[in-house]
Amino acid sequence: MGRERRVERPVKISVRNLTKVFQSRGRRVTAIDDVSFTVPDGTFLAIVGPSGCGKTTLLRILAGLEEPTSGVLEVRQTDRGRPVNSMVFQEQSILPWMTVRDNVAYGLRLRGVDRHERCKVADHYIQMVGLTRFADAYPHQLSGGMKQRVSIARAFANDPEILLMDEPFAALDEQNKILLQQELLRIWEGTRKTVCYITHSIDEALNLSDRVMIMTAHPGRVKAIIDVDLPRPRDITKIRSHPRFGELFEQIWLSLRDEVLKAKAEEGLVMAGAGN
Numbered sequence: 001m002g003r004e005r006r007v008e009r010p011v012k013i014s015v016r017n018l019t020k021v022f023q024s025r026g027r028r029v030t031a032i033d034d035v036s037f038t039v040p041d042g043t044f045l046a047i048v049g050p051s052g053c054g055k056t057t058l059l060r061i062l063a064g065l066e067e068p069t070s071g072v073l074e075v076r077q078t079d080r081g082r083p084v085n086s087m088v089f090q091e092q093s094i095l096p097w098m099t100v101r102d103n104v105a106y107g108l109r110l111r112g113v114d115r116h117e118r119c120k121v122a123d124h125y126i127q128m129v130g131l132t133r134f135a136d137a138y139p140h141q142l143s144g145g146m147k148q149r150v151s152i153a154r155a156f157a158n159d160p161e162i163l164l165m166d167e168p169f170a171a172l173d174e175q176n177k178i179l180l181q182q183e184l185l186r187i188w189e190g191t192r193k194t195v196c197y198i199t200h201s202i203d204e205a206l207n208l209s210d211r212v213m214i215m216t217a218h219p220g221r222v223k224a225i226i227d228v229d230l231p232r233p234r235d236i237t238k239i240r241s242h243p244r245f246g247e248l249f250e251q252i253w254l255s256l257r258d259e260v261l262k263a264k265a266e267e268g269l270v271m272a273g274a275g276n
């Protein structure tokens with residue numbers, strides 16, 4: 001495993017000096033400030049940082065949903081026929097009038113993939129997320145966790161160059177979260193897609209990722225990037241008792257704690273100001 005890690009993979013995502021300034025009610029809000037980093041192909045990158053530090057803004061720029069004010073973003077595309085990215089959000093974003101199978105196959109349909117092929121791909125990922133019995137069900141017949149499974153199956157079925165995930169399990173209960181993390185790991189370890197994954201949970205970042213990028217309090221800058229040298233394939237129930245897990249947790253938390261405290265202090269000042 002150590003040997004595999006030392007092989008330098010080509011850069012898949014390159015972000016250089018990215019800054020985003022919003023104009024909001026006559027005020028300028030710098031959401032992210034001079035952010036630079038690279039993600040090697042096949043890397044699972046977790047992004048953590050205090051609330052409001054610009055994580056979602058960064059992901060939306062990576063998704064092409066938001067224009068940066070300045071800076072450069074490059075995603076190395078290997079196949080023009082595939083979408084550059086797919087995004088999985090915290091809130092369920094599946095289409096209520098379509099069955100599970102049609103939701104999962106939706107991106108393939110938009111790309112003109114024929115019905116037989118797209119059903120084959122969709123059914124593969126539906127099986128991977130344990131929803132085979134519900135392939136013909138509609139979203140209103142599913143629980144929140146099942147809907148999020150559909151979103152994940154759809155993202156992988158799209159076969160994008162990069163996968164962007166914005167706290168996809170934040171709204172789920174603890175048990176569902178663990179089950180879905182395990183399923184995501186299993187699918188990811190079979191596909192090795194390049195993933196950028198926002199989370200507030202250090203545990204989740206360590207369970208899933210190869211690298212954790214810590215962002216500073218508002219405005220968001222890159223504070224540190226830490227390699228998660230935990231063995232793969234990972235079993236979520238066992239990885240927590242690995243001695244490195246505790247060490248990495250402490251290292252990340254110590255770096256993050258100062259930023260969380262700064263963000264809280266700023267929040268307090270804003271609240272105090274609002275009362276005047």
Ligand SMILES: Nc1ncnc2c1ncn2[C@@H]1O[C@H](COP(=O)(O)OP(=O)(O)OP(=O)(O)O)[C@@H](O)[C@H]1O
Pocket residue numbers: 022023024029030031049050051052053054055056057058218
């Ligand atoms: N469309 C917008 N217009 C104005 N300001 C915005 C807009 N989107 C985000 N912001 C501001 O940019 C900053 C970063 O927001 P963003 O949602 O990216 O942070 P975040 O780290 O994802 O937060 P959280 O962890 O709470 O989801 C915040 O101050 C936010 O108010």
